[in-house]
Each structure stands twice: as C-alpha cells, then as structure tokens.
Amino acid sequence: MADSFNFELVSPERLLLSEAASEVIIPGADGDMTVMANHAPVMTNVKPGIVEVKSASGSSNRYVVFGGFADILPDGCTVLAESAVHVDDIDREALEQRIQNTKEDLQDAKTDAEKSRIAEHLDNLTTLQSAV
Amino acid sequence: MPSLKDLRNRIATVKATQKITKAMQMVAAAKLRRAQEAAEAARPYSQRMSAVLGNIAGAVTEGHDTPHLMTGTGEDVTHLLVVCTAERGLCGGFNSQIARLARERINALQAEGKEIKILCVGKKGYDILKRQYESLIIDRVDLREVKRIGYSDADTIAKQIIDLFNHGGFDICTLFYSEFKSVISQIPTAQQIIPAGTGNSEAEQANGGAVYEYEPDAETILNDLIPRNIAVQIFSALLENSASEQGARMSAMDSATRNAGEMIDKLTLSYNRQRQAQITKELIEIISGAEAL
Numbered sequence: 001m002a003d004s005f006n007f008e009l010v011s012p013e014r015l016l017l018s019e020a021a022s023e024v025i026i027p028g029a030d031g032d033m034t035v036m037a038n039h040a041p042v043m044t045n046v047k048p049g050i051v052e053v054k055s056a057s058g059s060s061n062r063y064v065v066f067g068g069f070a071d072i073l074p075d076g077c078t079v080l081a082e083s084a085v086h087v088d089d090i091d092r093e094a095l096e097q098r099i100q101n102t103k104e105d106l107q108d109a110k111t112d113a114e115k116s117r118i119a120e121h122l123d124n125l126t127t128l129q130s131a132v
Numbered sequence: 133m134p135s136l137k138d139l140r141n142r143i144a145t146v147k148a149t150q151k152i153t154k155a156m157q158m159v160a161a162a163k164l165r166r167a168q169e170a171a172e173a174a175r176p177y178s179q180r181m182s183a184v185l186g187n188i189a190g191a192v193t194e195g196h197d198t199p200h201l202m203t204g205t206g207e208d209v210t211h212l213l214v215v216c217t218a219e220r221g222l223c224g225g226f227n228s229q230i231a232r233l234a235r236e237r238i239n240a241l242q243a244e245g246k247e248i249k250i251l252c253v254g255k256k257g258y259d260i261l262k263r264q265y266e267s268l269i270i271d272r273v274d275l276r277e278v279k280r281i282g283y284s285d286a287d288t289i290a291k292q293i294i295d296l297f298n299h300g301g302f303d304i305c306t307l308f309y310s311e312f313k314s315v316i317s318q319i320p321t322a323q324q325i326i327p328a329g330t331g332n333s334e335a336e337q338a339n340g341g342a343v344y345e346y347e348p349d350a351e352t353i354l355n356d357l358i359p360r361n362i363a364v365q366i367f368s369a370l371l372e373n374s375a376s377e378q379g380a381r382m383s384a385m386d387s388a389t390r391n392a393g394e395m396i397d398k399l400t401l402s403y404n405r406q407r408q409a410q411i412t413k414e415l416i417e418i419i420s421g422a423e424a425l
Contacts, residue, residue, distance in 0.1 A: 008180075011283070012174055012177045012367055013282065014176075015177075028347055040345060042346070043184070043188065043344045069353065069356075071183075071184050082287075082360070083284075
C-alpha cells in the first residue's frame with residue numbers, strides 16, 4: 001500500500017474533508033499536479049477545476065473547486081478553496097451563471113492584462129463545465 | 133384610579149406582549165445556535181489562511197513587488213471605517229455599542245485632522261450614524277435579503293473595499309464589529325484590515341519552517357492571497373456579528389419577558405385589590421341599607 005498523508009479540503013464556510021489520502025490531483029495554476037506522500041513543500045494557486053482525492057482506504061472522490069490555494073507539505077496537504085462542492089452536488093445553473101458573469105466581465109474589461117486574465121478564467125470554467 | 137375594565141385590558145395587553153417577546157427569545161436562541169455553528173465551521177479556513185499568509189509573508193522579501201494592500205500606501209491621511217451592524221433592532225445595546233465605538237474613533241480621528249469615510253454594512257448602523265455623519269458615509273451594504281451569510285456576501289464587500297483602495301480612496305481601513313464571547317457578553321471590536329498587519333506573521337512562520345516552492349511564484353500567490361484574506365476577515369466578522377446579534381437579542385428578549393411577567397403580577401394584584409374593595413363597598417351599602425329599615 002502506498003504511503004498516506006493527511007489531506008484537508010477547506011472552504012470558507014466549513015471544513016469539507018479531512019482524511020488520510022494516498023493521492024490527490026490538484027488543478028494547479030501551472031497545470032494539474034498529483035500530490036502523494038512525502039511531496040516537496042509547494043504552495044500553489046488553484047484554478048477552477050476538479051480535485052480528485054484517492055483516500056487511503058481506496059475510495060475515490062471528486063470535488064469541484066473555484067479557485068484557491070494549495071499548501072503542500074511532506075506529511076500533509078491543505079486545499080483552501082474559495083468554494084468547493086462534491087461533483088455529485090454541483091449546481092449546474094450556478095455554474096452557468098458564473099460563466100455568464102465572467103463573459104460580462106470580459107466585455108467590461110479595459111486593460112489587456114485584465115482581459116487575458118478573465119479570458120483564462122472563462123476558459124477554466126468552460127473546461128470545468130464540460131468535465132462535470 | 134383605573135376602573136376594573138381598564139385593568140383587565142392592561143393585563144391582556146401585557147400578556148400579549150409577553151408572548152411575543154417570549155417567542156422572539158426562542159427564535160433568537162435557535163438562530164444563535166445556527167450562527168454559532170456557522171462561525172465555528174468557518175474557523176479552520178481563517179486559521180489556515182493566516183498560517184499560509186504568515187508563511188508566504190516571510191518568503192517575500194519586502195520590496196517594490198510587495199502588494200500595497202499589505203504594506204499600505206505609506207500615508208495616514210484617509211481612513212475608511214467599515215461598520216458592521218445588524219439589520220434589525222430589538223437586540224439590546226448591540227447596534228448602539230458598535231456605533232458608539234465607531235463614533236469614538238471618528239471623533240478621535242477627526243480631532244487629529246484625518247479624513248474619514250464610512251461604509252455601513254447593515255441597516256441599523258447606517259440609521260444611527262447618518263444622524264451625525266451623513267456626509268461621511270460613502271456607501272451602505274444591505275444584507276436584509278440575505279438569510280444566511282455566505283462567503284460570497286463577504287467577497288462582494290471585500291471587492292468593493294479593494295477597488296476603492298486601488299483607486300486611492302483611502303489609506304487605512306478598519307473593520308468594526310462585535311466579537312461573540314458568550315450569550316451575555318459581546319465585545320465591540322475594531323480591527324485593522326488594510327494594510328494587513330504583519331506583526332504576528334513571524335510567529336506563525338516558525339511552525340511552517342519548510343522551504344517552499346511557489347507555483348507560479350510567491351508574488352503572484354501573495355497578490356491573490358491578500359484580497360482573499362481580507363474577504364475572509366470580513367466573512368468571519370460578519371459571522372461573529374450575527375452570532376452576537378442573536379445572543380444580544382436573546383438576552384434582551386429574556387429580560388423583556390421577565391419584566392412583562394413582573395408587570396402582570398403587579399397589575400393582577402391591584403386588580404384583585406380593587407375588586408375586593410368594590411365587593412366590600414357593595415356589602416356595606418346593603419348592610420347599612422338593612423340597618424336603616
């Protein structure tokens with residue numbers, strides 16, 4: 001059996017998940033990354049996407065997160081998500097609404113830097129929508 | 133001297149009021165439990181957030197890249213006071229305590245010649261403060277429609293504040309809310325959120341200790357993290373506030389119910405006395421009438 005580490009998924013409203021996991025896939029700002037036990041300390045931005053948790057007992061769960069941070073240490077990993085829900089509980093209409101809002105933001109954006117940032121965010125959201 | 137009928141009506145009125153205050157107390161108790169649970173559930177996030185922030189603050193060397201939100205503008209001219217209060221009254225001294233603390237601060241700052249802007253969150257604080265400082269209030273946030281305070285509400289307020297800051301609207305931002313200690317004690321608190329205090333980050337960094345790799349890089353993360361941290365602070369302040377509000381309302385309504393009970397006792401006593409007096413009077417009339425025959 002692979003080594004396990006303590007994984008925590010926290011949203012501002014509550015502590016969503018705290019368990020021993022063997023493998024966690026995080027949608028990092030520079031691409032997806034898989035975290036396993038004894039990972040080097042990394043701190044990364046999380047983009048909107050799906051966090052996949054393989055717990056030490058073998059079961060696997062998927063959570064949708066909308067941005068946040070991951071704090072990775074050799075013996076633990078904490079994802080601070082701005083908003084997180086289990087894939088099964090995702091509210092498709094809310095997601096649609098978010099995409100709509102982002103599109104409007106894109107039209108209102110003034111500077112190029114802002115535009116590219118929002119476009120990237122929109123891209124992440126649409127990818128997410130097709131994934132769930 | 134009120135007549136018997138008047139007294140009966142009074143007693144009925146007070147009884148009806150007592151029923152209402154009693155019901156409000158019970159509703160507040162139920163809401164308090166929920167508010168407390170919400171505040172407790174939100175605690176892990178803010179704890180970890182400050183740990184992460186402490187970690188990263190140590191990693192980013194103070195330079196030009198450090199975001200202004202953290203270091204401040206370097207000036208101390210314009211103050212933004214964010215005053216969080218309840219949407220409803222009938223909760224004892226809750227709203228006025230927060231308003232009083234804010235007023236003291238405003239007066240002290242005005243005496244120093246600082247410029248002041250006020251952002252009201254919640255209707256009651258606005259009502260109290262507009263009497264004196266209407267010209268200073270730049271905006272108000274209404275949470276009346278919000279049943280349960282969510283992170284998105286706090287996020288909206290935070291975005292508004294940060295927007296204002298980026299446009300040079302103020303130098304220092306202080307948050308006023310009521311800290312929930314217990315049902316009978318809520319402490320009005322002032323907390324500075326911009327620039328974010330780095331005073332205690334040293335201690336928090338010590339437990340992190342490890343050398344982190346940052347992806348994409350520390351500044352980018354910090355730039356993203358600090359606005360979020362502000363939103364989290366506002367969020368936890370709002371949660372504390374709602375717990376405090378319900379606590380204050382509960383104890384206020386408890387004493388109102390008790391006062392109503394005392395009042396009913398008093399009124400019943402004088403009602404009975406008067407009834408007795410009337411009976412005695414009638415008896416005397418009958419007896420003296422009989423004697424006269």
